[in-house]
Amino acid sequence: MATDQAPPEAYDELxxxxxRATYLGDANGVLNWDQEVMMPEGGTPARSKQRGAVSALAHDLLVDDDVGRWLEELSGAELSDEESAVVREIRRQYERQAKVPTDLVEKISEATAEAHPVWREAKENDDFGAFAPTLERLLELKREYAAHIDPDADPYAVLFADYEPYIDLETAERVLERLREGLVPxxxxxxxxNADLHAVEGTFPEPDQHELAREALETLGYDFDRGRLDIAPHPFSSGTQFDAxxxxxxxxxxPLDSLGSTIHEFGHAAYTQGLPRDAYGSPLGEHRGLTVHESQSRLFENHVGRSEPFWAFFVPRFNDRHGTELTPREAYEAANRVYEDNLIRVEADELTYHLHIVLRFEIERDLVAGDLEVAEVPAVWNDRMAEYLGVRPDTDREGCLxxxxxxxxxxxxxxxxxxxSVLAAQLYAAAESEIDGLGSxxxxxxxDALHGWLDESVHRHGCRYTTDDLIRRASDESLTAEYFLEYAESKFGDLYGLDR
Incomplete structure (x- = not known):
């Protein structure tokens, strides 16, 4: 529906x-970035209070009685398509968050800020017991949070909807099951x-890896005027279209792990930097949920960064930086080895990665439901690693921490x-069908052509469309695992000489 009428006054006020709530949330994001990257170790007590206070202020703005009144006034109002999308997204957040007490929001924010250094120290010391009480506390708070939103629903489904608002948990479970069915064989x-793919071996100094990571970002099109590259214990991307x-x-x-992680985070940042700048602060300037966000990171990490065409282009830069003599084929093989004994999710190959996800999904679902005690996590984690991936962690640092x-x-x-990952394959297939010679x-x-296609199909829309609508507009069908499975069978069948 389109209209030339000016939006109602209630729309502008809403x-x-x-x-204002968005600006506070983004400020909290910078506080979180600083805590994970630069903050002195002793800063946590103050930072937890700062982040709790900012979270509470943002929450109060979003659930204010005036917001409910404005939304009521806008029910049935004649709005443009974009205005209707804005109201839809704000209404959804309001209806969820208005049920959650502000003091609980503040407690959760403080608890997560306080949890970060506890987790980091527990991981460094290989001491799950030191983190267990903190994990118990966070689970209690998040169960309480879910119960406020919908006391009759599966609490894990309520929490999942915070990250993916328009794909239900049953759909996610079906996709995970389809992946397991297809990937295990x-x-x-x-x-x-009997294939013996090339491996990159040796010692590669961190400064050289850092420079190569920066070169990869520049090559792929990262805008350093609106971003920066730093080091963190766990790679991540955060920010806005002005500072990603x-x-x-x-x-x-x-060295391939750090490069892959950097390219993964580039995909996130490319999406963030591609969101419309003139819509900052509005749902139209926000990403469309974590499924779409992860599709952008996995598309660049796997369909670009692990592709044969990419290594044909990038291997001279790798060799120049590290003094190696890899051929493009050797680099391509090394980037796509399927490991016998991979323990770490962020270092996992493209196939076994999803068994890491299934393991975590099952454990945290049982934790939230109360069907698994926190103290049981290390043993259950290790048993499922052995069952799903054929390897058992020797330490909790390599396992559940x-x-x-x-x-x-x-x-x-x-x-x-x-x-x-599933959506990345679906989108990349659509891009290949529309961009002549994408591999070349x-x-x-x-x-540029790939960025242009992604901007036109995904980035510039923000939250204008629901997840399924966005996927259908970009690829002409709903989310399906089949593109990923076909891609995986073709790629790894060729690499490993499998009969298909």
Missing amino acids: LDQYR LIDAVRDS RVTTRFEESE QDIHWSHGSFGYFPTYSLG QIRSGEF
């Missing part, structure tokens, strides 16, 4: 209020094959990684 076939920062980490024996997400209280986040362009180091 959007002004929402913008493929992984078995790969491991049973990325972090990575380095292991001197694994490796990820940062639970210290953020981010229960329900993990499924979006696999959903994002990547081989030549030209990424």
Whole structure:
């Protein structure tokens, strides 16, 4: 529906209020970035209070009685399509968050700020017991949060909807099950094959890796005028279209891991930097949920950064920086090895990665439901690693303490990684069908056409469309795992010489 009428006064007042809440939320994001990247270790007591106060202020603005009144006035109002989308998104947030007491929002924010250094120290010391009480507290708070929003619903489904508002948990479970059905036999076939893919071995100094990571960002099109590259214990990206920062980490024996992490975070930042600047503060200037966000990071990490055309272009830069003599084919093989003994999710190959996600999804779902005690997590984690991935962690640092997400209280986040990978394959297939010679362009180091397609199909829309509407507009069909499975079977079948 389009209209030439000026929006009702209630619309302008609603959007002004929402913008103020958004600005506070983004300020809180900078406080979080600083805590994870630069803050002195002793800063946590003050930072937790600062972040709690800012979260409470943003929440109060969003659930103010005036917001409810303005939304009521706008029910049935004649609005343009974009205005209707803004109201739809604000209404959804209001209806959820108005049920949550402000003091609970403040407690959760303080608890997650306090949890970060506890998790980091527990990981460094390989001491899950030191983190367990904090994890218990976060679970209690998030269960309480979910109960306020919908006391009759599965609490994990309520939490999942914070990250993916328009794909229900049942759909996510179906996709994960389809991935497991398709990937387990493929992984078995790969491991049973006699193929011996090239490996990159040696010591690669961190400063050289850092420079190469920066070069990769520049090559792919990262705008350093609106971003920066830093180091963090767990790579992440955060910010707005005006300031989208990325972090990575380095292991001197694994240069492809740091490069892959950097390219992954670039995908997130490219989406963020591509959001419409003139819509900042409005839902039209915000990302469309974690499934879409993860699709952008996985598209660049896997369909670009792990592709043969990319390595045909980038291997001279890798060799120049590290003094190696890799051929493009050797680099391509090394970037796509399927590991026998991978323990760490962020270092996992493209296939076994999803079994890491299934493991985490199952454990946190049982934790939230109360079907699994926190004290049981290390043993259950290790048993499922052995069952799903054929390897058992020797330490909790390599096992249940490796990820940062639970210290953020981010229960329900993990499924979006696999959903994002599935969507990445679907979107990349659509891009290939519409961009003549996309592989040849990547081989030549030209990424403008791909960026243009992603901007037109995904980035510029912000939250104008629901997730399924956005996916359908970009790819002409709803989310499906079949593109990813076909891509994986073709790619790894060729790499490992499998009969198909």
